[in-house]
Amino acid sequence: MPELPEVETVVRGLNAQAKGLTIKTIPHIAEHLMRRDEKLRTLVGETFVNFDRRGKYIIAELSSGRKLLIHLRMSGRILFINRSERRQKHDHFVSTFETGTEKLVFRDTRKFGVLEFLHENQHGGFQKLGIEATAVTANVLTHLLAATSRPIKALLLDQSALAGLGNIYADESLYLSKIHPLKPCNELEPEEIGNLAINIRKVLRAAVKKMGTTFDSYSGINGNPGEYSRYLCVYNREGTPCSRCGKTIVKIRAAGRGTHFCPSCQRLKPARGRKRSR
Numbered sequence: 001m002p003e004l005p006e007v008e009t010v011v012r013g014l015n016a017q018a019k020g021l022t023i024k025t026i027p028h029i030a031e032h033l034m035r036r037d038e039k040l041r042t043l044v045g046e047t048f049v050n051f052d053r054r055g056k057y058i059i060a061e062l063s064s065g066r067k068l069l070i071h072l073r074m075s076g077r078i079l080f081i082n083r084s085e086r087r088q089k090h091d092h093f094v095s096t097f098e099t100g101t102e103k104l105v106f107r108d109t110r111k112f113g114v115l116e117f118l119h120e121n122q123h124g125g126f127q128k129l130g131i132e133a134t135a136v137t138a139n140v141l142t143h144l145l146a147a148t149s150r151p152i153k154a155l156l157l158d159q160s161a162l163a164g165l166g167n168i169y170a171d172e173s174l175y176l177s178k179i180h181p182l183k184p185c186n187e188l189e190p191e192e193i194g195n196l197a198i199n200i201r202k203v204l205r206a207a208v209k210k211m212g213t214t215f216d217s218y219s220g221i222n223g224n225p226g227e228y229s230r231y232l233c234v235y236n237r238e239g240t241p242c243s244r245c246g247k248t249i250v251k252i253r254a255a256g257r258g259t260h261f262c263p264s265c266q267r268l269k270p271a272r273g274r275k276r277s278r
């Protein structure tokens, strides 16, 4: 599923290529998108003024003052491709522009993606988004963790706590911070919290630079894959040796998601002989 770095990459691509374009026609909108927001047809004549990101949402500002909300969910992709390219089975929204030779396509094999106008009583968690994960500090994280004994992995995935983190970058941040994904939030030491805040920002920054991670469906708006896959330490690397200690990376289930970590570097209990300070 696309996370903050992938969505940020899409937003930057849209600002570089689709900003300022006026929608001329909408040759196709799938029924499931129309059921969710029948006003989508009124996009004809709108100009894209700017694209922004909040958590994993893309927000398109339109010339009428309205805002279009896009969430890629599991498999959604926004593509800016040549108009002559044939429409594919899972292209659920297609628009052409007054100028240029490209078209905008929302391609989504699993159909969980969202394309709708932003309105006051927005559902789907948009209004409840927590602080941007790229802006997290030790202070913020301390407050978020103190009140709960949930496993840290579950909290990192909770969009109402931190917006933008998902499975890939949560696993990577915990690995870099040497924290077990099942460790209860309120048992993290101040030093661990400080490291985690730094590593979350570091991992996201590095992944944005490499235009995200591609495993299956994700790509930039021109179809180019993200290159961060080759820098991953634990995600999708179960069965391979830890680059820090050589032990085998394992995969467990945590917070309902496949979770990757090093059982030697990321221990649930403190190493023997070391007393907890609190």
Ligand SMILES: [Zn+2]
Pocket: 242, 243, 244, 245, 246, 247, 262, 263, 264, 265, 266
């Ligand atoms: Zn290790």
